[in-house]
Amino acid sequence: MNSQSCVNIEKEWDIVSARQLGRNLARKLGFGTVDQARIATAISELARNIYLYAGSGEIYFDIVEDHPKKGIRIRAIDQGQGIEDIGKVMKDGYSTSGGLGAGLPGVKRLMDEFHISSVPGAGTEVEVVKWLR
């Protein structure tokens, strides 16, 4: 399980495949049910954002070790329109699609580490980590 896995996000069902794969990985790593749900939910949010705003992209999963800590890392990468103002999209309730605007700020709270970088017109990358407790 040390190799990296990847799910291509192109159609709606890929959102489900990505979160199922992530949950299985998390379970195998030893995460409890609550953290499994947090990880699966975060993946669902990131995958849907790719599907909705970029059209397509990839979600990569791997295991990170920072001795003695071990965790799961998820990277959501797309070459879509990008985000102009990161500060704005990280606010609860901000949505350009009539959604709840809960996705990105929610993912930040669900996970232990959260990094987002985006270049308008070129794409977006969100990297999150959840550590095993």
Add this chain to the structure above:
Amino acid sequence: MRIPILKLHNYLLISIQIELDDQTAIQFQEDLLHKIHETGATGVVIDLTSVDVIDSFIAKVLGDVVSMSNLMGAKVVLTGIQPAVAMTLIDLGIHLKDVPTALNLEQGLIKLRQTLEE
């Protein structure tokens, strides 16, 4: 895929037993509203015992279906939300404050009967 909707007296009962993708969730919203219209049901219980992920999209669909059903005159109770799901919803900042909930299907039916008799 479609979620079955059962009718019991004046109530509609739904137990979500499949993985909820966006399309299935939207289809369910539509099917439920039609079923309420068709049957004149006054109460609805949606049991979520088997649902292990509720993300912001599904939460929105569920919240909307409750408001839409209310507009049509049917009360909806959500039941069986798993502890892990409740915790992730709070992390997402989703409190479903105006949505009636109950521990399980049986409690949900009791709650419906109480609200409808008031």
